[in-house]
Amino acid sequence: MEDHELLAKIRDPETRNYGFNLLVRAYQQRIYWHVRKMVIDHDDADDVTQETFIKVHKHIEGFRQDSQLYTWIYRIATNECLSFLERKKRRFFLPIGDVAGELSSKLDSSPHITGDEIQMKLQKALLKLPDKQRLVFNMKYFDDMSYEEISEITNTSVGALKASYHHAVKKIEEYLSPE
Amino acid sequence: MKKLEDIPKKTIFEVPDGYFDKLPSAIQARVASKQPVLSPRFSYALRFAVPALVLALVAVIWFRPSTQPKTAEDILAGIQTEALIDYLANSEMRLEEMINASDFSEEDVAAIEGAVYDIQLDDEVLDGLADDYDFELND
Numbered sequence: 001m002e003d004h005e006l007l008a009k010i011r012d013p014e015t016r017n018y019g020f021n022l023l024v025r026a027y028q029q030r031i032y033w034h035v036r037k038m039v040i041d042h043d044d045a046d047d048v049t050q051e052t053f054i055k056v057h058k059h060i061e062g063f064r065q066d067s068q069l070y071t072w073i074y075r076i077a078t079n080e081c082l083s084f085l086e087r088k089k090r091r092f093f094l095p096i097g098d099v100a101g102e103l104s105s106k107l108d109s110s111p112h113i114t115g116d117e118i119q120m121k122l123q124k125a126l127l128k129l130p131d132k133q134r135l136v137f138n139m140k141y142f143d144d145m146s147y148e149e150i151s152e153i154t155n156t157s158v159g160a161l162k163a164s165y166h167h168a169v170k171k172i173e174e175y176l177s178p179e
Numbered sequence: 180m181k182k183l184e185d186i187p188k189k190t191i192f193e194v195p196d197g198y199f200d201k202l203p204s205a206i207q208a209r210v211a212s213k214q215p216v217l218s219p220r221f222s223y224a225l226r227f228a229v230p231a232l233v234l235a236l237v238a239v240i241w242f243r244p245s246t247q248p249k250t251a252e253d254i255l256a257g258i259q260t261e262a263l264i265d266y267l268a269n270s271e272m273r274l275e276e277m278i279n280a281s282d283f284s285e286e287d288v289a290a291i292e293g294a295v296y297d298i299q300l301d302d303e304v305l306d307g308l309a310d311d312y313d314f315e316l317n318d
Contacts, residue, residue: 017207024203032199036192053206054213107191115191122186142188169183176181
């Protein structure tokens with residue numbers, strides 16, 4: 001179903017719930033995996049994903065369609081991820097290094113994470129990056145999004161995004177290289 | 180140096196079985212729990228009923244007939260004559276105090292004087308009164 005059809009169903013009070021259900025089913029996996037790569041833990045990703053769609057439901061009447069629906073939802077999910085990580089830092093009064101350490105330990109202990117050694121090492125390398133740089137890297141490397149799409153979501157210039165991504169790749173490669 | 184492009188692109192994350200089947204209903208349940216308690220129809224009526232009620236109350240208070248203060252005659256007319264006599268008889272005020280405390284208008288004074296001096300006494304009645312009181316007139 002096209003975005004405009006989905007929106008029409010949601011904005012009609014008779015079909016609002018049905019339309020919103022269709023929207024969730026259409027975008028839940030993409031949003032969940034985007035969130036999961038940032039927060040690592042499944043239960044946290046579940047919370048953040050649900051909060052994202054609740055915000056979508058709350059604000060969809062005001063969606064002006066000046067961007068694609070997916071871009072708008074992705075932007076909400078991105079903000080929810082960053083807010084979640086920021087709250088995590090404040091809650092435990094930990095500097096960023098310790099939060100990264102906590103997320104890194106989740107990679108080792110979580111029942112819903114499996115991967116070979118190099119994949120685990122890559123994820124731990126990513127956790128060394130600042131949250132926003134990690135975000136850009138995930139969208140470019142894992143989601144294969146264009147710089148223009150990422151620019152629309154993060155409200156950052158394409159040039160800045162390119163620089164951020166190439167810098168992230170360099171840091172990861174240094175981390176992965178044997179000493 | 181290990182190159183990123185040499186590493187296979189894989190996800191290491193997994194989800195519990197059936198997670199995405201249950202996620203939409205979990206979200207719908209949370210959305211429903213955040214809905215307002217009032218039904219849209221009731222809240223719509225309330226939105227207009229309350230301002231209308233306030234306006235009606237203001238109109239009632241603003242346009243109610245004002246009660247004019249009663250005159251002294253109106254007040255006295257409502258009191259039994261016997262009660263007035265008893266009050267005056269038992270009052271410790273002397274006549275002069277009562278008169279001084281009263282606020283008589285010109286009309287009131289004229290009416291009182293007229294009531295006093297309009298007594299029609301002829302000479303025969305006056306003579307009778309003089310005999311009763313044992314004094315002579317025109318001394």
